[in-house]
Structure formats: C-alpha cells, structure tokens
Amino acid sequence: MEAAPCAVSRPPSSATAAVRKRSKRSSSFTKVRVTASASSQQSNSVTLLDYGAGNVRSLRNAIRHLGFHITDVHKPEDILTADRLVFPGVGAFGAAMQVLNQTGLGEALRMYIDKDKPFLGICLGLQLLFDSSEENGPVKGLGVIPGTVGRFDSTQGLIVPHIGWNALQPVKDSGMLHGIEGHHVYFVHSYRALPSEDNKDWISSLCYYGESFVSSVSRGNVNAVQFHPEKSGAVGLSILQNFLRQSSSSSLKTLVPGKASKLAKRVIACLDVRSNDKGDLVVTKGDQYDVRETTGDNEVRNLGKPVELAGQYYKDGADEVSFLNITGFRDFPLGDLPMLELLRCASENVFVPLTVGGGIRDFTDANGRYYSSLEVASEYFRSGADKISIGSDAVFAAEEYLLTGVKSGKTSIEQISRIYGNQAVVVSIDPRRVFIKSPDEVKFKSVKLMKPGPNGEEYAWYQCTVKGGREGRPIGAYELAKAVEHLGAGEILLNCIDCDGQGEGYDIELIKLVSDAVTIPVIASSGAGAVEHFSEVFQQTNASAALAAGIFHRNEVPIQSVKEHLLDRGVEVRMLSMEKTQSNQPEMAPRGAAAVV
Numbered sequence: 001m002e003a004a005p006c007a008v009s010r011p012p013s014s015a016t017a018a019v020r021k022r023s024k025r026s027s028s029f030t031k032v033r034v035t036a037s038a039s040s041q042q043s044n045s046v047t048l049l050d051y052g053a054g055n056v057r058s059l060r061n062a063i064r065h066l067g068f069h070i071t072d073v074h075k076p077e078d079i080l081t082a083d084r085l086v087f088p089g090v091g092a093f094g095a096a097m098q099v100l101n102q103t104g105l106g107e108a109l110r111m112y113i114d115k116d117k118p119f120l121g122i123c124l125g126l127q128l129l130f131d132s133s134e135e136n137g138p139v140k141g142l143g144v145i146p147g148t149v150g151r152f153d154s155t156q157g158l159i160v161p162h163i164g165w166n167a168l169q170p171v172k173d174s175g176m177l178h179g180i181e182g183h184h185v186y187f188v189h190s191y192r193a194l195p196s197e198d199n200k201d202w203i204s205s206l207c208y209y210g211e212s213f214v215s216s217v218s219r220g221n222v223n224a225v226q227f228h229p230e231k232s233g234a235v236g237l238s239i240l241q242n243f244l245r246q247s248s249s250s251s252l253k254t255l256v257p258g259k260a261s262k263l264a265k266r267v268i269a270c271l272d273v274r275s276n277d278k279g280d281l282v283v284t285k286g287d288q289y290d291v292r293e294t295t296g297d298n299e300v301r302n303l304g305k306p307v308e309l310a311g312q313y314y315k316d317g318a319d320e321v322s323f324l325n326i327t328g329f330r331d332f333p334l335g336d337l338p339m340l341e342l343l344r345c346a347s348e349n350v351f352v353p354l355t356v357g358g359g360i361r362d363f364t365d366a367n368g369r370y371y372s373s374l375e376v377a378s379e380y381f382r383s384g385a386d387k388i389s390i391g392s393d394a395v396f397a398a399e400e401y402l403l404t405g406v407k408s409g410k411t412s413i414e415q416i417s418r419i420y421g422n423q424a425v426v427v428s429i430d431p432r433r434v435f436i437k438s439p440d441e442v443k444f445k446s447v448k449l450m451k452p453g454p455n456g457e458e459y460a461w462y463q464c465t466v467k468g469g470r471e472g473r474p475i476g477a478y479e480l481a482k483a484v485e486h487l488g489a490g491e492i493l494l495n496c497i498d499c500d501g502q503g504e505g506y507d508i509e510l511i512k513l514v515s516d517a518v519t520i521p522v523i524a525s526s527g528a529g530a531v532e533h534f535s536e537v538f539q540q541t542n543a544s545a546a547l548a549a550g551i552f553h554r555n556e557v558p559i560q561s562v563k564e565h566l567l568d569r570g571v572e573v574r575m576l577s578m579e580k581t582q583s584n585q586p587e588m589a590p591r592g593a594a595a596v597v
C-alpha cells in the first residue's frame with residue numbers, strides 16, 4: 001500500500017490546538033488501548049495487542065504495507081476470537097506484566113497460545129513468554145517457555161543496549177524464517193533469554209552478542225522474535241509476510257547453526273530539518289552549523305524535501321534515518337505540526353529505525369499550560385519515531401547532575417527512559433574544540449592532539465554547547481557523555497561543530513575519547529567526505545555507527561559505496577543485494593554478504 005502524498009507545510013493555528021489536545025491523552029499503559037476496530041471476519045485481518053506503551057505505529061504501517069487489515073484488542077475475548085495475533089511488547093517487562101495481569105489479557109494470551117493458534121510476539125513480546133525476567137525484578141512472566149530473561153553483561157565492556165543489525169543463525173526450519181540465514185535484522189534491547197536444555201525445543205534461531213542468545217522461538221503456530229521485523233527493511237517485511245500468510249509452522253528438522261555474526265556497524269543518514277524563510281520545512285545542511293547561503297539573500301540552504309529524502313535513503317540502504325529539527329530549541333515541538341506530520345509520512349514507507357530530535361524539553365506554553373518532556377517525546381513516538389534525541393536539555397540535566405550528584409528523576413532523560421526504555425533515548429552532543437597548552441588548564445578531560453592547534457597547542461578539550469552551537473557551557477563532552485549514561489541515555493550522537501560539513505573526516509580524537517568512556521553505543525557524526533572516513537572511524541574508535549549528511553544529500557557518495565568499502569575493509573555491515581524482493585522495497589541482503597572478516 002502506498003502512503004498518501006504528504007504535504008508538510010505550516011499548519012493553521014487551530015490544527016496546532018488539535019495536536020495539543022491529542023497530546024493530553026495519557027502515554028502510560030495502565031489501560032488497554034481502545035481504538036476503532038474493523039471486522040475480524042476478513043481473511044486478511046490481523047489482531048494486534050497494543051497496550052499503548054510505545055511506538056507500535058511502525059508495526060501497524062508494516063502490516064498495512066503488506067496489505068493486511070488491523071483489528072485492535074479491546075478486551076480478553078478479542079484475543080480468543082483472533083485468527084492471527086501479533087503482540088509487539090514495548091516498555092519494561094514488569095509494567096507490561098502488570099497490565100496483562102490486571103486486564104485479564106495475560107490469561108487470554110496463555111489460552112490462545114495453548115490452543116496453538118497463529119501468534120507472533122515481537123521483542124518484549126518474546127521475553128514475556130518466558131517464566132520470569134530480572135528486569136526490575138524478578139518479575140513473573142507468562143510461563144509459556146522455560147527460562148529467565150536477564151540483562152546482557154556489560155561489566156567486561158560489552159556495549160548495552162544491543163542496538164543495531166545482527167545476523168540470525170537459524171537452528172530449526174521454521175517457515176517464518178525461511179531463507180533468512182546470514183541476513184541482518186534489527187535488534188534493540190538490553191535484556192535477552194538464553195538457550196537451555198529446558199527450552200531448546202522452542203528455539204528457532206540464535207544470535208551472537210557477547211554470548212549466544214535466543215533471537216526467535218517457534219513451536220507449531222506460536223512464534224516470537226527478539227528483533228524488530230517491522231524495522232528490518234525488506235528482510236523484516238518478508239519475515240512478517242511469512243507469518244501473516246501463515247507459512248510459519250515450524251518443522252522438526254533441526255539445522256546446524258552457521259557461523260556466528262557480529263553486530264554490524266551502522267551507516268546513518270541524517271536530515272537536519274528547519275523552516276526556510278518562506279515557512280517550508282526543508283532539509284538543510286550547515287558548514288560548522290551555519291546553514292545560510294553565503295551569497296545572495298543569505299537564505300537557509302535547501303537540499304530537498306525531508307520525506308522524499310528519507311524514503312530514498314531507506315531504499316539506498318541506510319541502516320537508520322535521523323531527523324533533527326535544528327531550530328527546535330526555540331519552538332514548541334507540539335506546536336510544530338509539520339515535524340509530526342513529516343514523521344507520520346516518513347514512517348509509512350521507511351522500515352528502518354527513525355530517530356527524531358529537536359526541542360525535547362519541559363515547556364510551558366503562552367496559556368500557562370505545562371507540557372513535560374515526556375509528553376513531547378510521546379507525541380513523537382506516536383507519530384512514528386523509534387528513538388528521540390535530546391540536545392540542549394541533556395546538557396542542562398548533566399550539569400545539574402554533576403553539581404548535585406543526585407538523580408532527580410525529573411530530567412527529560414530519566415522521564416523518557418523510565419517509560420520507553422533507555423534504548424529509545426539518544427543524547428545528541430554538539431561540542432566545539434578548545435585548544436589548550438596543558439591539560440591542567442581546565443578541569444575537563446582533554447586529548448593530546450595528533451596535529452597541534454593554531455598556536456602550537458598540544459591539547460584540546462571539547463566544550464559542549466546548547467541551542468545549535470550558539471552558547472558554550474561549562475561542561476566537556478567526556479563529562480557529559482558519562483553523566484547522561486548514568487541518567488539513562490541509551491545512545492550518544494556525537495557531533496563536532498569544527499568538523500561539521502567540512503568533508504575532511506570525523507574527529508577521531510573526540511570519538512575515541514567518548515566511545516572509550518561509556519558502555520552505551522556512540523554514533524560518530526560530522527565531517528564525512530569520503531568512504532575512507534567511515535573505515536577510519538570504525539577501525540580507530542569504538543563507534544557503533546557513523547552518521548553523515550552532506551555527502552549523501554549532494555549525491556557525492558552513495559550509501560551502498562560506503563557499505564562496499566567497509567565490507568572490503570573487514571567491517572561487518574548490512575548489505576543490499578542485486579535482487580529486488582518486493583516492488584518499491586530496497587533489496588534484500590544476499591546470504592553471507594555480511595561476512596565476518
């Protein structure tokens with residue numbers, strides 16, 4: 001199904017009010033979501049158990065894209081009468097079990113599964129099938145599969161959450177995973193179930209991340225996956241389609257697991273978005289954060305339409321797409337309908353993760369109405385974001401935390417990660433290099449430079465800024481990164497104002513400094529100008545992903561060339577193949593294309 005054409009332009013003020021009204025709806029998941037339902041009589045109908053805890057919009061979009069119709073669960077009986085049920089668990093294990101127990105949905109789920117009716121659990125929807133979880137627990141699960149879900153062990157430096165593309169090793173010939181061996185799918189989780197003697201009959205695939213964990217289970221018609229098929233590009237859509245077409249019954253044939261894969265390094269396309277002087281939302285791109293043309297009327301540089309470009313980058317093989325509303329710090333995001341509309345439109349056709357940033361903070365509007373940053377983020381999640389990115393507000397939160405040593409529980413990072421999980425919270429850092437002669441000159445962590453500064457300085461520290469680089473703050477990138485990790489951020493987007501738009505390569509010293517300091521993933525950003533810059537950053541630092549903007553917008557380097565170069569240099573990446581699997585879908589990775597070298 002094609003999305004309706006999206007017109008992303010400035011809204012009338014009444015529309016803004018409508019969004020504000022909608023944002024008042026509770027984002028918590030104490031009730032079963034009640035939305036318009038459709039006839040469950042239709043053969044292409046899918047029943048969806050959405051208890052309102054996160055972004056299920058992507059899954060809805062993927063199911064609709066495959067030509068199926070969604071019926072929502074309102075009450076336990078809706079589960080029992082379903083022909084096929086999809087359960088996208090989102091949020092924390094304990095909170096989800098509380099909802100399932102209080103509403104009777106848990107009991108209905110157990111009965112439905114006992115009857116061996118077609119079932120697909122996704123992410124937490126897999127974990128909830130187990131006996132219990134250690135997440136904020138122990139907490140009892142549905143008890144369908146023997147075992148306890150535990151956290152990945154980060155004490156030896158493993159980066160947790162496990163975010164990104166990793167390949168599956170099928171161990172059972174389950175129809176749903178047919179033909180996906182060696183293909184990468186998208187994971188985002190901190191907890192995992194381990195294989196054991198007791199649950200081996202259930203396991204249909206394993207995945208390796210520091211250890212072998214359960215990436216999917218399948219028995220009869222009951223299936224569950226730890227990854228997100230709705231965010232795994234064409235491969236994920238074909239897995240989802242296999243389930244929906246009911247070719248998912250697993251056979252007893254046991255397979256020998258293939259070679260273990262590593263978590264692939266991600267290549268992210270970033271779209272800096274803002275209104276131009278005519279009021280249209282455009283993709284722009286700065287040089288060291290200056291986005292205005294240097295000639296003529298000094299207009300905001302316009303590099304294209306956000307939704308179109310996002311769709312193109314998805315087809316070109318981007319592993320993620322980020323939208324940064326670069327003037328969000330001075331606008332109220334919930335008043336910015338085009339940004340929300342942009343997300344809704346993009347998420348209809350982009351089946352890889354979408355991150356959105358800009359203006360996420362507590363806010364009081366002109367009428368004195370207070371909006372928490374959680375409400376702002378919730379509206380972004382409802383509109384199709386998988387992750388939100390916090391810039392300026394994270395700097396203030398980190399400064400406060402370092403000053404008091406106390407986690408108030410009220411910062412945007414804490415509020416949002418508590419409800420949506422830390423994997424959904426990215427902190428975007430905008431540092432500027434400050435040259436110094438000696439590390440003793442400042443209380444912030446500095447680096448010894450490979451190339452001395454303009455006055456022969458041998459060191460530099462990286463000063464964090466807010467409001468798009470307009471204001472420097474008394475905190476370094478290293479200190480900020482460590483503080484926001486403690487506060488609950490799940491990932492760091494590490495820009496560098498000096499390198500932005502220069503095309504001379506990433507700031508390796510900065511990225512090394514930060515990626516060695518934290519155990520959450522770091523996205524290297526700013527300065528990519530050639531494919532070699534990507535291999536350099538992955539080979540010399542612990543970055544999990546590399547983001548670029550200008551070279552992609554100006555068509556200087558295709559994403560596929562970056563991936564081919566990385567593969568050639570022994571860096572594992574998700575590849576696209578020569579074969580199209582579905583019209584208007586990007587190509588599916590060939591088996592073994594993502595070789596571990």
Ligand code: 1PR
Pocket residue numbers: 270271272285286288289290291324325326327328329357358359360389390391392393428429430466467468469495496499500501502503525526527528547548549550551
């Ligand atoms: O502070 O929470 O409202 O968030 C604002 C967000 O907008 C932050 O993530 C901040 O990084 C971003 N931002 C603000 N002003 C600018 C600007 O450019 N004037 N853009 C800006 C940040 C950096 C990257 C860029 C890379 C790669 N731009 O997004 O895409 O540097 O570029 P390149 O490959 O062309 O070198 P808040």
